[in-house]
Amino acid sequence: MDTIQEIDSFEIAKMLSDARRLAIIRLLMVVPATLTQLGKSLDMHPAQVRYHLKKLEGVELVELVSRRVVRGFVEKYYQATARAYRINLTIVPQNPHRETVIASGSHDLALELLAQSMCRDETTPDMFALPIGSLDGLIALRQGMCQIAGCHLLDPQSGEYNLSYVRHIFPGQDMRLVTLARRQQGLLVKSGNPLGISSLEDLARPGVHFVNRKRGSGTRLWLDQQLLEQGIPSDQIQGYDWTVNTHLQVAEAVATSQADVGLAVVAAAQKSNLDFVPLFEERYDLVIPAEHYQSSLLAAPLDHIHTAAFRQAVEGLGGYNPKEAGTEMKVN
Numbered sequence: 001m002d003t004i005q006e007i008d009s010f011e012i013a014k015m016l017s018d019a020r021r022l023a024i025i026r027l028l029m030v031v032p033a034t035l036t037q038l039g040k041s042l043d044m045h046p047a048q049v050r051y052h053l054k055k056l057e058g059v060e061l062v063e064l065v066s067r068r069v070v071r072g073f074v075e076k077y078y079q080a081t082a083r084a085y086r087i088n089l090t091i092v093p094q095n096p097h098r099e100t101v102i103a104s105g106s107h108d109l110a111l112e113l114l115a116q117s118m119c120r121d122e123t124t125p126d127m128f129a130l131p132i133g134s135l136d137g138l139i140a141l142r143q144g145m146c147q148i149a150g151c152h153l154l155d156p157q158s159g160e161y162n163l164s165y166v167r168h169i170f171p172g173q174d175m176r177l178v179t180l181a182r183r184q185q186g187l188l189v190k191s192g193n194p195l196g197i198s199s200l201e202d203l204a205r206p207g208v209h210f211v212n213r214k215r216g217s218g219t220r221l222w223l224d225q226q227l228l229e230q231g232i233p234s235d236q237i238q239g240y241d242w243t244v245n246t247h248l249q250v251a252e253a254v255a256t257s258q259a260d261v262g263l264a265v266v267a268a269a270q271k272s273n274l275d276f277v278p279l280f281e282e283r284y285d286l287v288i289p290a291e292h293y294q295s296s297l298l299a300a301p302l303d304h305i306h307t308a309a310f311r312q313a314v315e316g317l318g319g320y321n322p323k324e325a326g327t328e329m330k331v332n
Contacts, residue, residue: 005061005082008145012059013087020044021052025061025080032065032077053078061085090145092128099125099297105137105150106218107246108284109267110181110314110322117304124300131246135216138169141287147298149287150180152218156225161283166331174290175331178302181284184319185219187277188254188262188269197261198277200226203237210239211250211259219247219263222280248272266319276319283324302326 007013016022023042027033035046035053042049056062057078065079092100101118103111111129118127132140134151141149155164166175189197195208200223203210213220220243227234234240239259244250250262251272269276292298304310311322 004084004086006143007085007087008143009059010091012061015055015059016061016085016087018052020048021056024049024052025056025085028062028078028080029083032079034075034077036075038078090128090130092126095126098122101125101127101148101297101301102130102146103127103148103150103286104130104132104140104146105148105287106134106152106284107131107248108150108152108180108183109247109265109317110183110284110320111150111286113313113317114180114301114304114310117310118301121300124304125297127301133214133216133245134218134221135165138165138287141289142169147288147292150284151287152183152282152284154218154222154225154282156229162285162287163329163331166287170289170332173332176288176290176293177329177331178286178288178293178305179283179324179327179329180286180305180322181314181325182281182321182323183284184266184276184278184281185222185263186266186269186279188251188264188272188274189260189277190254190257191273191275193275193277195260200230200232200279203261204232208238209258209260210237210242211253211262212240212243213250213263214243214245217245218282222282223263267317270318281321285329 024038027038027041035049038049039046053062060081062078063081064076066077068075068077090102092102103115115127115129118124134153137149137151140146151162153162153165158164162177166177187197189195197208202208244253247264247268248271250264251268251274253259254262254274255272266276288298306326311325314320314322
């Protein structure tokens with residue numbers, strides 16, 4: 001049985017929208033059961049259970065795992081094919097006159113600028129930047145759900161960004177890293193920094209409420225590594241388990257007093273008129289398989305990264321250094 005099974009089919013996701021089928025599969029994720037047992041647990045007639053069970057079995061979400069003879073009758077035991085399921089679907093416009101580029105991964109304002117530029121230009125493919133976190137972006141790229149993954153994953157042993165992760169997730173595969181920009185990250189606090197927050201140690205102070213980033217994001221991985229190295233227990237940080245998906249959501253939480261502090265880029269602080277306590281600079285790369293890198297589909301966005309107009313726009317975000325934009329590195 002798989003630990004987590006990805007669902008990337010709209011038809012399968014639609015099947016699980018039926019509350020009865022969802023209830024059946026959730027029970028079968030815990031322990032194998034028969035039609036009769038499921039019927040009793042869910043107060044459903046066995047014939048109804050059989051109908052929905054066959055639907056789930058037909059799309060390989062449920063499987064027959066054993067048969068037992070009980071009082072002369074053969075009882076069939078069914079089980080879910082995974083311990084958990086994750087629905088991962090992206091629905092984008094289907095324009096017969098324009099192709100579509102999907103960039104998944106870490107949230108980045110420069111990447112959003114690139115996507116906006118492509119969407120405005122009717123002679124180039126549409127481009128969508130989907131913030132799902134650096135690691136999830138690489139996984140989505142491996143699964144063929146996007147053409148580009150944006151990430152900023154620091155290897156604490158080598159001090160290098162992204163290389164070791166790409167080699168691990170795409171072993172032996174011809175890949176390219178294209179630098180988008182370097183950017184500053186730090187602590188976002190209210191204007192005037194009323195709590196006097198100046199370091200990660202202050203996150204563990206009583207009365208300081210933190211807003212975190214989701215697991216798998218490059219920012220969260222950096223934070224967890226720093227907490228470990230500095231001996232700061234995460235369970236002493238109020239709000240450590242409250243997570244959001246983007247830098248702008250961190251800024252919004254601080255600006256609206258839902259939190260006192262969060263970790264994000266300078267540009268997010270400036271958009272919400274927040275103060276910024278700098279902590280580190282990082283490199284943000286686009287990870288692209290060689291077949292996509294060399295295709296006509298990505299020619300326009302990759303060319304645009306080299307333009308003076310793009311670099312000027314990125315620099316205007318605040319806290320971004322586009323000097324290395326477009327620098328290519330071959331991996332594997």
